[in-house]
Amino acid sequence: MNIGIYLSIFCLKLLENAIGTIRMIIATNGNKFLSSILQFLIGIVWVMSASLAITNIQNDPIKILVFALGSAIGSYVGCVVENKLAIGDNVLFCISKEEKLLDVLNEHEYSFTVLLGSGLKQNNYVIIIAISRKIKKSLITLIKKTDKNAMIISELSDSIYGGNKNL
Numbered sequence: 792m793n794i795g796i797y798l799s800i801f802c803l804k805l806l807e808n809a810i811g812t813i814r815m816i817i818a819t820n821g822n823k824f825l826s827s828i829l830q831f832l833i834g835i836v837w838v839m840s841a842s843l844a845i846t847n848i849q850n851d852p853i854k855i856l857v858f859a860l861g862s863a864i865g866s867y868v869g870c871v872v873e874n875k876l877a878i879g880d881n882v883l884f885c886i887s888k889e890e891k892l893l894d895v896l897n898e899h900e901y902s903f904t905v906l907l908g909s910g911l912k913q914n915n916y917v918i919i920i921a922i923s924r925k926i927k928k929s930l931i932t933l934i935k936k937t938d939k940n941a942m943i944i945s946e947l948s949d950s951i952y953g954g955n956k957n958l
Contacts, residue, residue: 793851796843796854797853797854797857799840799843800840800843800844800854800857800858800861801857801858801860801861801864802861803836803839803840803843803861804840804857804858804860804861804862804865805861805862805864805865805868806836806865807833807836807837807840807861807862807865808861808862808863808864808865808866808868808869809865809866809868809869809872810829810832810833810836810869811829811833811865811866811869812865812866812868812869812870812872812873813829813869813872813873813876814826814829814830814833816873816878816879817829817878819879819947819949820878820879820880820949821949821950840858840861844857844858877923877924877925877927878924879923879924879947879948879949880921880922880923880924880947880948880950880951881921881922881923881924881927881945881946881947881948882919882920882921882922882945882946882948882951883918883919883920883922883927883930883931883943883944883945883946884917884918884919884943884944884945884946885916885917885918885919885920885934885941885942885943885944886908886915886916886917886918886941886942886943886944887915887916887918887934887938887940887941887942888910888913888914888915888916888938888940889916889937889938889941890916891937891938892916892918892934892937892938892941893905893916893918895933895937896918896920896933899933901920901922901930902920902921902954902955903918903919903920904918904919904920905917905918905919906919921948921951921954927945931943931945
């Protein structure tokens, strides 16, 4: 039983999967060059972790568990890091009965488009806002503070062209 080998396998797999998760999001957002560089690093880290894990695996099956645990935790860490980086854009669809919300969005200098929608019992405002993911939480907080009953739908967008994107 070699704790140093186990720790190395675990850390390498954690790193590999964390980078892999971030790479997937970056590729989805269209950054092919950065995605390729990250894949190159993933390949190097994978060879290192796999060679450590496979060597003498019949006599040391704990390596399998350490390898799998590093993969699982690495995927989670990658999601957390990517969420903090907030790479990419969102389109928010907000359905609200409150005209005051339009004024609040204007006061905070958000660019948006408003459509009049017909609801079951009354008309609604359908507000479409293109934003950077970095400001999504603060915008949702502002909307909910103004209209606690607003329905908010958030969609990832791979690209937004033209208009005034909220940064």
